[in-house]
Amino acid sequence: MSDLIITGGRVIDPAQNIDGEFSVLIRDGLVEFIGAPGEAKAKASADAEKLDATGKIVTPGLIDMHVHFREPGMEAQETIASGAAAAVAGGFSSVACMANTDPALDSAADINFVYQKAAAAGLANVFPVGAITAGREGRELAEMAQMARVGAVGFSDDGVAVPTAGLLRKAMTYAKMLGKPIIEHCEDASLTGEGVMNEGYVSTVLGLPGAPSESEEIIIARDVAIARLTGAHLHVQHVSTAGSLEIIRNAKRQGVRVTCEVCPHHLVLTDESVRGYDPIFKMAPPLRAQADVDACLKGLLDGTIDAIASDHAPHLAEAKEQGFLAAPCGVIGLETMLGILLLKLVHGGKISLLELLPKLTVAPAGILGLGRGVLKPGTPGDVTVIDLDREWVVDPAKFKSKSLNCPFTGWQLKGAAVATVVGGKVAFRDGV
Amino acid sequence: MNWTRKHLLGLEELSAEEIVHILDIASGFKEVSTRSIKKVPALNGRTVVNMFFENSTRTNLSFQLAARRLSADLLTFSKSGTSVSKGETLIDTAKNIEAMGVDIMVLRHGAAGAAKHLSENIDCSVVNAGDGQHEHPTQGLLDLYTIREVRGKIAGLKVGIVGDIAHSRVARSNIWGLTKLGAEVMVVGPSTLIPRDIEKMGVTVCTDMDQAIRECDVLNMLRIQFERQDGAPFPSIREYIQLFGVTESRLKQAKPDVTIMHPGPVNRGIELSPEVADGPRSVILRQVTNGLAVRMAVLFLLAGVDG
Structure with missing residues (x-):
């Protein structure tokens, strides 16, 4: 059993009309539970991986x-x-x-x-x-x-x-x-x-x-x-x-x-x-x-x-x-x-x-027809954590893409993904 | 006025004052060509390179002679084809030539924006000698010079630009220059060769050649290219001549002092009948003469600006 618990964030799941401070528990790659932090913590295994999303947006x-x-x-x-x-x-x-x-x-x-x-x-x-x-x-x-x-x-x-x-x-x-x-x-x-x-x-x-x-x-x-x-x-x-x-x-x-x-x-x-x-x-x-x-x-x-x-x-x-x-x-x-x-x-x-x-x-x-895009128990545990206030400057040299043809080079942006979870695995995290 | 521009890329970005300044300087240089020794030392020790990526006879020769009459050292580089092949980009080529110690590059290229691109990537001055269908500023300037010389003014004149407006860099440079100096500009041609929203450049559109002949003080006839990659823009040459060709009989409706211009080379019997091209209202050869003076003025002014 492999658990990931995402805590402290404002969970927005448009498909289920969820918008509030909840914890998300993902077990063996699938969404297990969304709800009150205490309840999620009680359900999670002792060695669950943790992602602290305090002050961030948590979304499918x-x-x-x-x-x-x-x-x-x-x-x-x-x-x-x-x-x-x-x-x-x-x-x-x-x-x-x-x-x-x-x-x-x-x-x-x-x-x-x-x-x-x-x-x-x-x-x-x-x-x-x-x-x-x-x-x-x-x-x-x-x-x-x-x-x-x-x-x-x-x-x-x-x-x-x-x-x-x-x-x-x-x-x-x-x-x-x-x-x-x-x-x-x-x-x-x-x-x-x-x-x-x-x-x-x-x-x-x-x-x-x-x-x-x-x-x-x-x-x-x-x-x-x-x-x-x-x-x-x-x-x-x-x-x-x-x-x-x-x-x-x-x-x-x-x-x-x-x-x-x-x-x-x-x-x-x-x-x-x-x-x-x-x-x-x-x-x-x-x-x-x-x-x-x-x-x-x-x-x-x-x-x-x-x-x-x-x-x-x-x-x-x-x-x-x-x-x-x-x-x-x-x-x-x-x-x-x-x-x-x-x-x-x-x-x-x-x-x-x-x-x-x-x-x-x-x-x-x-x-x-992907059966995703929603944080319902039983669906794949894909989650994005967004920091709405993260300020950054677009520099294609820092991109993971092999190519540089970006029309927004030099733009000062506000807001970025700080973690991307794919099937319960944290595939990307930056400062969280 | 104090000239501050390092490059001449188009007439769109020039002020009326700057354009008039070039024309005034050109007047001085025109006099040089009437002397028995047709040379001044103004650009002694400077190097001008002509980089022509499109076929050109008169513009290339005119720039060469202009540089020589200013006592500049001259290099010429010609390569046909509209794009420089992969692996040797325009910028690569230019940087190699620039490394030999060049002050001014004169660029003719088939791609719109090529001169601007070059100016952003090298240190020396750039003169646009025609970039695709965008601008041909020295042609625009020599047309302005000729109109001012022949008619004594530009403001208030009605100038018809006739033919393939859509694909013409000469048309665009003329429109910017003429409207900035207060002329009224009418673009004339088959509707398939009038580009979208051209009215926003400050011109009127006319598809009736007889009306244009009656109303205009100056007619600038563009060269027609019948074969185009995207298909012929009108059904036949014969039909084009019937609608837009200027013949002696048609010219009878014109104002008596009408001025007939053409950037060359003329398709005789198409844009202009031979009698009109060689007739008393034509100033086509004067345009060529004035082109030399204008190009001397441009090289002289750009050479005076420190990099």
């Missing part, structure tokens, strides 16, 4: 449902082990990794490979998302049932959308049979064209080709229609425009089974950041206008946006140094996400902690 282990761990194929950028280390350092006990590796995660063997590597690393839970189409080539369905059988939590060709409505219909119909979501990167390749940033006044002044918001919105509208047709669960990745949120809001109102996520950078940065031509601000979808940022915040508050995800996308420094036109899209985010959200949204007065935490716990767990 955070879940980032959208990361890129680059293994197999691009291990210089990130590995499952380095990504998992970044995850727990950022407060995330679980992540879902995307299939755009080389080769793509499109078979049961690939899904098993991710679980094996994650188990060997022994840090965060890493849940693989399988490719929708073989090789992510957008031609034929991948063996989705085989992948689901060994633990793929959803399917996505992330990086690109499924190219045609006909193929998407097949994928959604099939995924519905398997009870898994289709997770879409919504972008119309023909409308994006050569676009490397948001199309608007800033792209015009900079002389950089832009991609209009409609490039994202058209595919979301198409995907919502196919979700309505098939009854499948559509999850829209990284929404970034006001128009996208309108489409999703309406779809939800009509009962279509659609969920969506937003990335921290789309909540706090605009295309004005691109003015210095620094490719660190190049991502897909691109940074948009202030009105879009405002719409994303509104969508978080009114429930249109279900989850917040980092789209952690490591790249080599050399690749990012090729200039704005040639550099690849993407930013890392696992180790800054919580700090950014706490500083800009919670301390910034835009959203309360009680509104924020579900987007990082129970909501992504529900979308992916």
Whole structure:
């Protein structure tokens, strides 16, 4: 019997409406008890490991449902082990990794490979998302049932959308049979064209080709229609425009089974950041206008946006140094996400902690069917301890991630994870 | 005025006063080129390097001659292709050249933002000789110089910039310079070549060439590139000429003193009919002459600023 007792903290579990000073007892990897400190202490074994969370927030282990761990194929950028280390350092006990590796995660063997590597690393839970189409080539369905059988939590060709409505219909119909979501990167390749940033006044002044918001919105509208047709669960990745949120809001109102996520950078940065031509601000979808940022915040508050995800996308420094036109899209985010959200949204007065935490716990767990994100007896003992007042400066050189492509370098943040517990094991602790 | 800028990256960041100062200094240098000995010792002992990563004839030659007439030592480095290959980045190349003891780098590059990127990574002065579709400040300055010389003023004139506005660095530098000096700017072209929200730069948009010809004091005709990676922006050259080409008959509607400009090289018979390009309203060769004076002024001013 192995016990971990977390004492002294303010436990917030949005799924159970718990908010109060309680102790959490985890036994053999599962939540055993939440309740009065005396009672928890009495239940705990004499040699229980202790985590003193006095003055801190104790919450179900955070879940980032959208990361890129680059293994197999691009291990210089990130590995499952380095990504998992970044995850727990950022407060995330679980992540879902995307299939755009080389080769793509499109078979049961690939899904098993991710679980094996994650188990060997022994840090965060890493849940693989399988490719929708073989090789992510957008031609034929991948063996989705085989992948689901060994633990793929959803399917996505992330990086690109499924190219045609006909193929998407097949994928959604099939995924519905398997009870898994289709997770879409919504972008119309023909409308994006050569676009490397948001199309608007800033792209015009900079002389950089832009991609209009409609490039994202058209595919979301198409995907919502196919979700309505098939009854499948559509999850829209990284929404970034006001128009996208309108489409999703309406779809939800009509009962279509659609969920969506937003990335921290789309909540706090605009295309004005691109003015210095620094490719660190190049991502897909691109940074948009202030009105879009405002719409994303509104969508978080009114429930249109279900989850917040980092789209952690490591790249080599050399690749990012090729200039704005040639550099690849993407930013890392696992180790800054919580700090950014706490500083800009919670301390910034835009959203309360009680509104924020579900987007990082129970909501992504529900979308992916993880059976986590809640501190109920019998569920996996994943816990994050947060210090709301910890002040720190973003320095990618100190990150566990192998890559440095962080758009928040030098930012003074307030709030950080100080311990991450995964299955009852303290996978990360910093000063507690 | 006291010139303090180390780099010339674009006209967007210059004040009206700074722009006028460059034009005034250029006037002095223009006189040098009329002497029998066309050389001054202003940059004696200084080294200028031309780094051209895109094909260019006139801009490259103009900068070379400008440096020589100022008595600077000159290096030229040309490499075709829009991106410097991996392993030898633009900055690597530039640092190697800078290590030889260079005072001013003149950079032409296919990527927007390249000159700014260079200026942030090396110690010497940088002149942007065209960065992708962003800016071409010395072209903008020589256009301003030419308009001021021919028309005696810039403020109050209506200037039409005609053609591929979306992909043109010349258009952007002209818009910044002209609006700062009080001209009224109209951008003219097929709607597929007018970029999003360009009105916010302080210009009006017109897709009717006859209206533009009737209203404008100056027409600056941009070079049209029919083949583009993202597909042809209009159905045919013939249709473009019908809508936007300037011919003698069309020019009859113009103000009698209209000034016709073109940054070159002219697609004869497309943007301009040969008669118009070579006709009395054209100042195309004067633009080239003035380009030399303007580039001398720019090199001279930047060389006077201590690193």
